[in-house]
Amino acid sequence: DAGVIQSPRHEVTEMGQEVTLRCKPISGHNSLFWYRQTMMRGLELLIYFNNNVPIDDSGMPEDRFSAKMPNASFSTLKIQPSEPRDSAVYFCASSTPSGGAYQETQYFGPGTRLLVL
């Protein structure tokens, strides 16, 4: 299995530009998660989807952030307009369907390192 695939791996952009991060979850996984990692705040959950439906977006920092999952094999995280404080590593993770009360393992992608100048 190829694992979770993210693109691009690195992105450098200027303040005010639109940024789109992409994620392909592991085949057969129906839950998808977007996390952000910074030195100051650590790893934070931004939003997650179950069966392509957004369940909890309370971690999305501002209206400038939006995420979509048009089908089971693709998700995007968009920042418009971008700001320097958005500079971080953005991770996508996926997991199999939860069969009961317990969480299933989340598998992380390699991340997208975003730098907004």
Next chain:
Amino acid sequence: GENVEQHPSTLSVQEGDSAVIKCTYSDSASNYFPWYKQELGKGPQLIIDIRSNVGEKKDQRIAVTLNKTAKHFSLHITETQPEDSAVYFCAASEGGADGLTFGKGTHLIIQP
């Protein structure tokens, strides 16, 4: 919401010695506690996890213990090796298909 505290932030041990990292959580509804290892430039990778219906789990040199009453859990690595050097994160979840709340991480350094 859930809050996870992790200590220490940096841990340096001699090769061959044991390392212990501790975490506490605030939400008594949390029932799933994974540990992730992150190497430089890579995504977090699960190394072990524990569910609230057990108190201890072991996988070769790695073990995790859970005290639900005190709301804390710990990672134990025995016979440490240079390749164990990395940042380790604990996390907690209420289960189902929920997101994870992470601790701030521990930078483990194995001294040769």
